Amino acid sequence: MPNPLAQIYRARQYRPDYFEGFEEQMVDGLTKGELLNVEKCPWLKNFMHEGFERFEIDEITPSNLIVIAYYKDGTHWVATTARMVAQSRA
Numbered sequence: 001m002p003n004p005l006a007q008i009y010r011a012r013q014y015r016p017d018y019f020e021g022f023e024e025q026m027v028d029g030l031t032k033g034e035l036l037n038v039e040k041c042p043w044l045k046n047f048m049h050e051g052f053e054r055f056e057i058d059e060i061t062p063s064n065l066i067v068i069a070y071y072k073d074g075t076h077w078v079a080t081t082a083r084m085v086a087q088s089r090a
Helices: 042-047
Strands: 005-013 026-030 052-061 064-071 076-089
Touching: 042 052, 042 064, 042 076
Parallel strands: none
Antiparallel strands: 005 026, 005 076, 052 064, 064 076
């Protein structure tokens, strides 16, 4: 039986200290599926350069997720960190 509560996340652009040109953007109120939406998380476009293959969501804990950008040459980068901030009726 599906969970009647939808998880709501706060997403942040992941930007390690050694990256340049990335802003520390954040978006509140996203569902898990919206974490892959370039319109909702515009910083994802920064990872869609030559060789980009796909984004995937990885669950670190039930309330902490990351979005990973994968490339054709086998490299991958964390693009987004997301933390559940609420649950609401679906």
